[in-house]
Amino acid sequence: MMNESIKNAIIKHLEKKNVITENFYSELTEETKKIKSLRDKVDISLFDIKKEIIKTNFNLLIDKIFKEDKESVVTILKNTKNRINFYDVLEEIGKLLVSFEQYNENYELNSPELTTLKETFALKDEQLYELINEINLDKK
Numbered sequence: 455m456m457n458e459s460i461k462n463a464i465i466k467h468l469e470k471k472n473v474i475t476e477n478f479y480s481e482l483t484e485e486t487k488k489i490k491s492l493r494d495k496v497d498i499s500l501f502d503i504k505k506e507i508i509k510t511n512f513n514l515l516i517d518k519i520f521k522e523d524k525e526s527v528v529t530i531l532k533n534t535k536n537r538i539n540f541y542d543v544l545e546e547i548g549k550l551l552v553s554f555e556q557y558n559e560n561y562e563l564n565s566p567e568l569t570t571l572k573e574t575f576a577l578k579d580e581q582l583y584e585l586i587n588e589i590n591l592d593k594k
Contacts, residue, residue, distance in 0.1 A: 461585055461592075464571060472567070479590040485565045486586045492557035493579045499550035506546050510539040 472478065507513050511530060518526040531537065561569050572582050 460575060461589060464575060464585060465589060467571070467574065468567070471570075479586075479593045482567065482586055483590040485568055486583045489557070489560060489565060489568060489579065490583045492553070492560055495553040496550065496557050499546065499553045503543065503546040503550060506539070506543040510534065510543055512540060512543045515540075 468474070468478075468482075511534065515527060515530050518530060534540070561572075568582060568586075571577065571586075572579070575582075577585070
């Protein structure tokens with residue numbers, strides 16, 4: 455259970471800025487569920503990228519590129535048995551960017567109230583989701 459004072463501050467903020475209808479908190483909860491679903495896709499994409507990076511030594515390759523250690527880059531590429539795996543990393547990054555754009559667009563276009571709450575109260579997505587759910591349950 456989240457801090458009651460944060461919950462109360464969010465309720466005051468919402469009531470001050472919005473006309474609270476009978477379904478207001480239920481609709482807000484539905485918005486947070488959609489955001490959570492999109493955020494879960496972003497998180498899964500991040501995990502998939504991590505798996506591909508580990509599988510390919512991609513992080514070591516990038517490190518050597520930034521250090522301008524050209525010989526080490528060539529050695530890494532030469533010693534990589536299946537260089538096709540590097541494309542898998544790039545493909546996963548592409549999937550991440552698509553997932554992130556969907557998540558970000560939903561926040562900006564469909565859920566400006568949630569964006570405001572998140573920024574105003576410095577909440578992580580999971581915290582915002584839990585708080586809105588608790589508020590909705592309390593209001594029922």
